[in-house]
Amino acid sequence: MKHKILSTLLVITLTFFNQIVNAQQAKKPKLIVGIVIDQMRSEYLYRFQDNYTENGFKRLLREGFNVKNTHYNYVPTATGPGHTSVYTGTTPTNHGIVSNDWYSRALNRTMYCVEDSTKFLVDSDGIKTDLKFKSYFRSPKNIKTTTITDELKLFTKGRSKVIGISLKDRGAICPAGHLANAAYWYNSNNGHFITSSYYTEKLPNWLVDFNNAKKADSLLNLSWKPLLPIENYKNSNPDNDTFEKVFKGKENSTFPYNLKKLKSNNGGYGLLTEVPYGNTILTQLAKTIIKEEQLGKTNETDFITISYSSTDYVGHNFGIRSKELEDTYVRLDREIALLLDTLDKEVGKGNYTLFLTADHAGSDNPVFLESKRLPGKFYNSKQIKDSLNAYLSKEFGEANYIAYMDKTQAYISKTKTPKEEVIKKAISYLKNVEGVKEVFAPGLNEWNVKNSTIGYFIANSYNPEESGDIYYHMYSGWMEQRTYGTTHGTTYTSDTHVPLLWFGAKVPKGESVKQHSITQIAPTISMMLDIPLPNASDRNTIEELFE
Structure with a gap:
């Protein structure tokens, strides 16, 4: 009889405790x-x-x-x-x-x-x-x-x-x-x-x-x-x-x-x-x-x-x-x-x-x-921009073809030459630049994310209104030229790997x-x-x- 009473009390206690815990968890x-x-x-x-x-x-x-x-x-x-x-x-x-x-x-x-x-x-x-x-x-x-x-x-x-x-x-x-x-x-x-x-x-x-x-x-x-x-x-x-x-x-x-x-x-x-x-x-x-x-x-x-x-x-x-x-x-x-x-x-x-x-x-x-015999080098996006513009000027006539270029994107200027032609020539040039692994033109119909190792990233990145006409992707270990410290962007x-900790209520x-x-x-x-x-x-x- 004592065992039954104790068992009943234990069930009631656990039920009450669970109700409290569930109420706390449900509370925002x-x-x-x-x-x-x-x-x-x-x-x-x-x-x-x-x-x-x-x-x-x-x-x-x-x-x-x-x-x-x-x-x-x-x-x-x-x-x-x-x-x-x-x-x-x-x-x-x-x-x-x-x-x-x-x-x-x-x-x-x-x-x-x-x-x-x-x-x-x-x-x-x-x-x-x-x-x-x-x-x-x-x-x-x-x-x-x-x-x-x-x-x-x-x-x-x-x-x-x-x-x-x-x-x-x-x-x-x-x-x-x-x-x-x-x-x-x-x-x-x-x-x-x-x-x-x-x-x-x-x-x-x-x-x-x-x-x-x-x-x-x-x-x-x-x-x-x-x-x-x-x-x-x-x-x-x-x-x-x-x-x-x-x-x-x-x-x-x-x-x-x-x-x-x-x-x-x-x-x-x-x-x-x-x-x-x-x-x-x-x-x-x-x-x-x-x-x-x-x-x-x-x-x-x-x-x-x-x-x-x-x-x-x-x-x-x-x-x-x-x-x-x-x-x-x-x-x-x-x-x-x-x-x-x-x-x-x-x-x-x-x-x-x-x-x-x-x-x-x-x-x-x-x-x-390099001091640890690991792969890595610097590149300079300004130098790449200048050399790319010189190449395009040679192909299509003297002009400023690159409106803006940073360490991942290039924006093509408005010129007499159709933009699609400029983009295709720019891609062919950039593919041969040392350190460049892949080049993309998200706005071109023939561009296909499935043919790319980072197509998933580009698809998540490209906004037609704000993004560049060209994305370029360097090999791992390559970094935009700097005299000290570090940067990011790849x-x-x-x-990409960051902490994510959760703490407190409902966790x-x-x-x-x-x-x-x-x-x-x-x-x-x-x-x-x-x-x-x-x-x-x-x-x-x-x-x-x-x-």
């Missing part, structure tokens, strides 16, 4: 936190982990879900299209952000991905309409589809708050979408965080106070030296490699960096973005926003997008195997821990869902590759090695929140999170 998170780390390779989660704390990246790995085999699926892999693809759930062929910059045929000039001449800079002292500030005239108008943040705002009839922040304008604007309450980014002229008149004509009082606190000045008075004893940084190259940037005022690229001394000759307030303290000030801003905007405090789900940019600047300056980069990630780990602690206290454990990924990865400098795993513990695309993040959030997919989104979710 009060806040979604989207973190994009600029230029983070997936391997950084592991290569630098000996120097990570238990409460940053390791906590996300330990308590969350790790989608280990996540990749970008278009070209070029860059910041503007990266952030946009994460939040739209689609690729440049639909959302139209084909690169950070592209050639506008309508304007006859290059244009920037978030430029908007009809919207103006808004700083602490108000709106700035003077054309001398035009490099800050920004909005999301060039994004041709909805974002997951847009869909959340539509679903809740605007009751959800959506705020995007970054050091870079494109890192704040593209994730926040068209309907955001605000997007804030860093003004490298004065150390303030600013916005666009697209969102408001006046900064909130709390942000004016934040700017008036002169946090950028305080950080730029510091010296950047290793957070830990430098002998602990065993997973990076020796300090002062030959292919690292040397700041003006220094003789070499070694620690320490006296920022107060270097500031005036190295971009002024812009120097903050190139050192780990740029991530520090962004975390300070995120904490302030969560508290001041009372995110996660209502019955509706709010959304904050956070894009850490200093990792990208450090990677570009010092490369993916530098002591400076390892120190930057060691410090970023502490920033992540601080952010998680703030979320736990302000929103509550189990009340928020967080994902962490990157907008692209980064490749090894060819100088390093379809190779060095540039199981575990990991998956199944290949996933970056465009699956947005539909996964849609299903978690039971809201519509962005209108051009990938239909496929990360199913393992729902099993």
Whole structure:
């Protein structure tokens, strides 16, 4: 009899417990936190982990879900299209952000991905309409589809708050979408965080106070030296490699960096973005926003997008195997821990869902590759453009046939010669350029993605209005000419493979090695929140999170 009673009590207890667990799982998170780390390779989660704390990246790995085999699926892999693809759930062929910059045929000039001449800079002292500030005239108008943040705002009839922040304008604007309450980014002229008149004509009082606190000045008075004893940084190259940037005022690229001394000759307030303290000030801003905007405090789900940019600047300056980069990630780990602690206290454990990924990865400098007897070389897109134009001029008569060319695309100018003929001749020339693996002309009828090793990437990239007439693809290990550091942009795993961690409400513990695309993040959030997919989104979710 006792055994029957105990068994009955056990069943009742387990049923009650399961009901509580199911109710908690069914409850929508009060806040979604989207973190994009600029230029983070997936391997950084592991290569630098000996120097990570238990409460940053390791906590996300330990308590969350790790989608280990996540990749970008278009070209070029860059910041503007990266952030946009994460939040739209689609690729440049639909959302139209084909690169950070592209050639506008309508304007006859290059244009920037978030430029908007009809919207103006808004700083602490108000709106700035003077054309001398035009490099800050920004909005999301060039994004041709909805974002997951847009869909959340539509679903809740605007009751959800959506705020995007970054050091870079494109890192704040593209994730926040068209309907955001605000997007804030860093003004490298004065150390303030600013916005666009697209969102408001006046900064909130709390942000004016934040700017008036002169946090950028305080950080730029510091010296950047290793957070830990430098002998602990065993997973990076020796300090002062030959292919690292040397700041003006220094003789070499070694620690320490006296920022107060270097500031005036190295971009002024812009120097903050190139050192780990740029991530520090962004975390300070995120904490302030969560508290001041009372995110996660209502019955509706709010959304904050956070894009850490200093990792990208450090990677570009010092490369993916530098002591400076390892120190930057060691410090970023502490920033992540601080952010998680703030979320736990302000929103509550189990009340928020967080994902962490990157907008692209980064490749090894060819100088390093050659030193290790690995394949790799530099190429120069300007030289290729000049030689291609000379060839076309010889074939068709003197003219400027190439309107614009970057490291992946070429735009053909309007000339008397039919464009199709120019494109075909250009392709025949480019195929014989050293380092070029394949050349494509997506607008030509005979072009066939099935005949290409990267046709899938090109199909996801090509937008007839914004894309170039020709795509060209280099061999692995080849990189656009540079004097130091690294870059990105290719379809190779060095540039496409990024981390994807999920943590918090509605997220199981575990990991998956199944290949996933970056465009699956947005539909996964849609299903978690039971809201519509962005209108051009990938239909496929990360199913393992729902099993």
